[in-house]
Amino acid sequence: MGMRNYLIEGVSGTGKTSVCKELQRRGYHAINGDRELAYQGDPETGEPLEGLGHEHHIWRVDDVRALVANHDEPVTFFCGGSRNFHKFIDLFDGVFVLDVDLRTLHRRLDGRPEDEWGGKPAERELIFRLQRTKEDIPRSGTVIDATPPLASVVDEILRQVMLSPSK
Template identity: 65%
Template structure:
């Protein structure tokens, strides 16, 4: 949907959904990939998989690649932000002019996870353990992304992302 396409990535609890909503509020085209593009699938084949529960949900959290490609090819908007994370990012990362990585300290992460209801991802103890492990190891964060301090107030986080675009930064 954009002549320029940007990915807003980061671990669970870093604020990807909040950033998506704020970008939309400000009039930008923003897609919540975790809600609008995601499904549970085999990370190797992409085939949908049913009946996955617990922390396995995370490792099977994929985005529909054809839909991502179609949205990224649409040139009607000057910029489109794809917000969220997926285990098949390598299948479409080439579509993005830049990747912004939301980063936060562990105290902020824990405070945000404490606010999640039990039926939301990160609301269960095992899910929270995985989130905290991934936060420390950064093993699912795409390399080369532009770090954004997501422990700051939401307006400043989005301002920082947009400042990179205005200042002749990425894309």
């Protein structure tokens, strides 16, 4: 999709969906991977599986490869979390990992309905552990403090990729 492609990752509640929407609002090409590429499957084989949880939230690797290979856009941002990112992370020109402090994460998750990921107590417990351990996010990414207002977070990402904050 882009001549340059960037992955925006982070644990649930750090703002990946909000960043995606703001990039789109500003006229950038941004894909919400959690909505457009994700399914429940085996992170190693990609085999679809039914009714699992967070550790099986993966992206369709062939679709990611096809989107990255298409150069119709000058830049594309892939926003979302995937437990099989290791299968395609090498395709990206850069990786950003959104991070927030624990208080901000609590506040954001407190506003989630129970039918959205992170709305149930057990899901929140997992998110807080993942936020603390960083065990399932890319280690090679550039960390972006996502606690400031959304516009500032997106401005920082665009600055990092040397794009104008307002297209």
